[in-house]
Amino acid sequence: MRRGFGLGIAALAVLLLYPIFPVLDIGVEAAVGVPPRLDRQLVSIFIFAILALALNLQVGYAGLLQLGIAAFFAIGAFTTGVLTVEKYPFQIGFWGAILAAPLCAGLAGLALGAPTIRLRGDYLAIVTLGFGEVVRVVLLNLENITDGPRGLNPIPAPWLPAWLPGADAVDVTGRRQFLTMYYVALGLLALLVVVFHTLERSRLGRSLVALREDELVSACMGLSPSRTKLVAFAGGAAIAGLAGALYATNLTTTAEPNTYDFNTSIMVLCCLIIGGLGSLRGALLGALVLVGFDNVVSPLVTRLIQRGSDGSGGVLLTFSNWRWIIFGTALVLMMRFRPEGLWPSSRLKRELHQHE
Amino acid sequence: MSESLLEVDKLTMRFGGLTAVGDVDLRVQPGEIFAVIGPNGAGKTTVFNAITGIYEPTSGAIRLEGRDLRAPLRRAHFAWWSLTGLLVGAFLMLFAANVDQLWSAVVKQNVKQNVGGTGFDAGEAWRDWVAYARAEPRVERRTGRYFIVSLDGATTLGVARTPEEAEVKRATAARAPAPRAASARARRVRLVVLLLGLALGAAGGFAVWRQTRRTPASVASRGIARTFQNIRLFQQMSVLENVLVGLDRAEPGRASGAINALAPPAALGGGIVLLVAALRTGASPALAGALLPTIVAGALCYAAWIFHLGAFSRRGVTRDAAARTSALALLDFVGLAPKTDALSRNLAYGDQRRLEIARALATRPRLLLLDEPAAGMNPTETVALMKLIRDIRDAGTTVLLIEHHMRVVMGISDRIAVLEYGRKIAEGTPEEIRENPKVISAYLGKEDMG
């Protein structure tokens, strides 16, 4: 506990300072010749880490197999889009959007959860999977609202109050905008980490663990499983919506609805499983490993492989085409040899090894 | 006869063709220890499961203090079902009326026509919305002129130069036979969809209510707690945590009571105020800078709410300190005080049974159901258990138990019911049961009565 706390503070300090002293960038640039712009990738990692925390609440803590988290991510992103783009009259700006997006996503979670939350685990899995498809299809089809495959853009950057130093200077390089995004994402992630850390030791956290361990007995203790599940479901959806708002703002577009498909949901689930289901630190590590692999390692390797070839590539030579084989194999191997993940919580570790 | 605490009336449970329990009547008086005995497979645990809401009885009634354990039908339920129906209906109607087109007519059209002009006119949008909702022709402004367009926006029914003229022309167009027929048709479709959604939503609400009229959780919150024949502890939790889970519903705590009531409306209210404020200022940094404190306050409201959901436990906050004290008292009562921080699955068998009892007691039940509490216990542990059960009764909790161990049953029970093949064959005091020839031939003849 003490050690974890110190580690957390240290990590936070490094991340706070990183955009100012991009140590790794300088190192990699010296070695490969191109700066990987790790600070930009870090924003994606923060956003996916928030998404992973949302899913962790549902799958890790409550044991609800949710396979459609991308739907809530998308709802958050498109809520932000509709409420902030210039062509619609709302234009509530980033700060309004990061309140509205979780609200909408949470309500959607409630609307889906209320009729289905009593279903057995596998049935719930298929319903959430289906919901993910439905949201994607609806977003694609409501072309007048969402601009269909083009997505809504441009989404304005977060504004800063005038009294903040440098807030009214002209931002030619986009540096200030980037830094705002970086620190907002980092701040929200840190806030959520603290919230979940508290949650794990709280009454709600206990009823979540009780629910996961033995639903019937927790019901016989008077803790309504439906209510606990619904809280986890709607809460997770809301946080995923928040991640969506950040994602869209960071990209300055909602991107096309197909960005939020089943593969995205599974990718987030992969983050959890690789890091350790139900483990706060594991979710963070998982997001770091997976998004880092996708956005940093994979392009670098592709560049290295194709450096020797004539550039026509071919399906086998593009490293990112191997992505799903690598992820898939990793999942299989993890389940076989380290089901508790790379950095599990102690409670989950016990649970997964109790049969041995 | 005084008012019974628990009344089981003609309880019948059938699984497929098998009648596990048939027409069983039980009356448990407040403050007594009531035992149900019978050979293996006589249906004792099935009775327990029916009482605690795990099984839905095929027929028969179960009442606690004269009130049925099934949630009664209230007027509020009808309101809820109607509300669900309305929501589903409205949602379906939105799609039937083509939400995409609606958006185009009400929002996009009105933004586009004002580009470089006066800005979005909410009044115009509202008039378009009303026209669309009534499936009537509406006014679109393009290049300074007013076009009267049909519901789907495909046909132009007229052109006007001023808004007043447009309104007059619109009214005339709405009365023309063809648009009128189209409106009527569209409205009919919407009405049908609304009614369909209403019916589906209400029926769904009713179905969910019926399936959840009596759940283990609702029974537990009425004041019935139980233990399980095959011990079911939360194995990964410590002994203390197990009891705390039991306490969680029973003791909301003083501090959280107020926060519980205040936090959600505060968070919601803060959110709404914020949204309205943000809507009014638009994206203008100058105005919004002034609003930053409000935004921070709103964010804090949310944060406070989330924190309240997961409020600090272990050390610190009052309510959990209180819960911890109660939990320790309960553990002391069952004799597990020295093992508070052990993992529950590492406990000895007898200790696990007592922890289950402590966890059940933590819900502050009026009636405690014990399913074979002495199974697997050695003689010393059994004697301690008998004392514990008596203590529980003396502390004011009525006990209903299933037990095979005759020394325990005869030693502590005030009254005993005997089941065989799912039917009650006898009921009475231990002495009466001991001498009942039916019981002896069915069951007790094979066993030493101790």
Added chain:
Amino acid sequence: MITIIQQLVIGLTNGMVFALIALGYTMVYGILELINFAHGDLFMLASFLALTLVGVMDLQSAGPASIAGALVLIVALCAVFAATLNWTVDRVVYRPLRNAPKLAPLVSAIGVSFVFMNLGLFWGGLPMDVFGGGAAAAAPKAFPDLVSNENLLGIDAALRITLKDVVAFASSFAVMAALYLFVRHSRLGKAMRATAQNPTAARLMGIDVDRVVGATFAIGGALAGFAAVVYGLYFNTIHYQIGYQNGLYAFTAAVLGGIGNILGAVLGGLVIGVVRAFSDQYVGAQWQPAVLFGVLILILVFRPSGILGANVREKV
């Protein structure tokens, strides 16, 4: 009226294909309580094998008799391929996880599914004519129209039923009937049902549970292999993501009917097929997934265990 009957015909025929895939899901679930996510992608790989064989045998230009013969051979090869692959995956991936918590095999299945999908992508990149010479690995591949598409009721008839419809429906029906009889009456079938009800008791009765589970995977795989050929012939397009799409529909069908229930899977497949056909006709093809899952949620609200599913009571 004709439109309704026509949509019913289309729906039932499509539904049969979904039912074939759904059977693979439901049989494995019935025994292991495992959602075999990789099943849809297994089906996809089998369809790529079928197309490869069509290309190798150069069937586009062959006569009807040799096409019929070749199709039987293709069906057999695809069934054997899918059965072997499914059995191997069970042996290598799922069997070591038999005693692990339920989530472990499920996550493994998702992993296997992604490996399969990726293999399908590479397979589509083969430099063969039927794959467009490997130009775009991810592009949809045309599956040649090997069975006659002419209307059996005459060229001008209002209702359209083709030989293709009849072949797809009849062959699927025959396979399902055979499966039903097999599960009901054969020794292995009885062992399967016994294992599904209670693996421990089955083991105590001398049933080799591992063998039964392996056989279940093989049979489910063979059904998927057969379905893949029917799918290719019927829909004429395959690509590396059909496994996900159709697997999702098929799994929905299995859940709708009551997962673990063989007749339920067939019924669910038919319901899905018919709902799909009607929603394409009356709501619009682009809303298909939305309508399907709306129906699924609706049915599960009223019957939480599916149409034919029994209410499972937990043993206490």
